[in-house]
Amino acid sequence: MAATLSSPQTRTLISTATLSRRKGRITYRIVLTLVVVVFTLVFLGPLYWMVTGGFKSASEVVANPPTYIPKHPKPGNYHTAWTQLKLARLLFNTLYYAFGALAFQLVFDVAAAYAVSKLRPVFGNIILAGMLATLMIPSAVLIVPQYVTVLDLPLLHFNLIGTPWAIWLPTVANGFNIFLLKRFFDSIPNDLMHAAAIDGAGPLRTLWSIILPMSRPILGVVSIFAVVNVWKDFLWPMLVEPDPKNQPINLGINSLSQGVPENVIIAALAISAIPTLLIFLLFQRNIMSGLTAGGLKG
Template identity: 65%
Template sequence: MTTREYGPRTLLSHTQLTRGRGPAVYWTLLIAIVVIFTLAFIGPLYWMVTSALKTGQEVAQTPPTLFPADPDPQNYIDAWNNLTLGKLLFNTIYYAVGALLFQLVLDTAAAYALSKLRPIFGNVVLGAMLATLMIPAMVLIVPQYLTAIDLPILHISLLDSPFAIWLPAVANAFNIFLLKRFFDSVPQDLIYAGIVDGAGPLRILWSIILPISRPILGVVSIFAVTAVWKDFLWPKLVEPSPETRTISVGIYAFAGGTPQNVVIAAAVIAAIPTVIFFLIFQRSIMAGLTTGAVKE
């Protein structure tokens, strides 16, 4: 008998799962684990959405209520108007889209060069980039800020400029590594076929590599957008003007004199675009991270 006739191998054998108390124990543990992890992930979201419908007194009530006694959608309207969320959302989307475009162009080019063009000392460069992942982000804040207020060679300030967010976002060793690993899995025969047809490196990248790289490009897009959207400290330092703030910095700036339920409503509104973006690209996450990981 081959393994295929018995089905895939698992930690528990087929006999253990079908005899005695095996099925009852299995389903009990499975349901318990699913419920626990569902509550762990969905619980905070449910609390945030329902708290935005409560009064300020009910939000501060101990113990908290599971559902608002008198749901009031007016909190969302107040959050939108009082915290100027429209302007803050526009700024954040602008920064996120710019960072995404810069990363898709420059990080893809860097990964393609390291994977397929294989320049001299390419492994050294890749190793140096990966070594930066070992450096805590907080350690880089001061040198990055000093660079932003006095850009070397040009000697200009990037404060209140979108480039203060876009340029640091491009230096993303993790995304370059993900792209390189995916490009490594592209069969070399396709590259040779393009060379035989007279295609140069740029044409090979555009016509051969990118069309089959949509899954990993979707993953990089999610990482790029969410990184800008959720970042707080760096935008607070380099975008100090009220006209250029991101939504996380803007909500924090207005939170001092705003009722807590309105602030929570603003947080819900701020989370909606990222949830929509994730739902659009969710299929690309596992496809991009696993494609090329296992060779046949």
């Protein structure tokens, strides 16, 4: 280990010689502690403000200067938010939309990535480049053509406004997820494909029996991204789902918040953030391993 640290190929911000001195170690630890504390405050500060705001009274929420700790905590605000804003129904709607979008993405994005990575179609690289080029287009630019599409579905001429399909279909072709899946599939040896072909397995059987079982880490990452993207979306559901009873939680809170005190609204927002935080805390190891697995060969 010592040889590795002192190796001339090792490049770090602080040399091992500096860290070997007492003054260098103290300076390093102080700077590291300050950086960690600052970034922690930046990321956790808004969450703390939202959670504590749900415990404050309506007058204390809008008080100036603000209070950092609730003077008289009111846990009942969270119960009021749950019942008055019908959060149970809104959470069910959000889960319905999120897992529906997940199902479509897993089917179509996996198929597209598998085809580009292993089946190597004609002009496959050009097709992949076109998919990646869509990542450079701001999402706001795509809202109008997407809305026109779901308003009058080409060829079939169906109006999808007010149906779950209006939320599901625009999420299907996700260039970022296709790229992640393609990179992971590239790391799977082609020898396995050849062995399966010798045994008589076709492309679909190879995908189902060999590729997908080996791709659980990246499939978990794509699943989490798909769910979170639908969960946090606001503008698109506002355009295509006008009925407050069928809206996802972020939009539903906004639609049902007329005449509701600010502290109750903040409590509802805190409740709506809990599922995504739990998803990250429970699956953060899977997220990191899935993102890095495609960069390793063998």
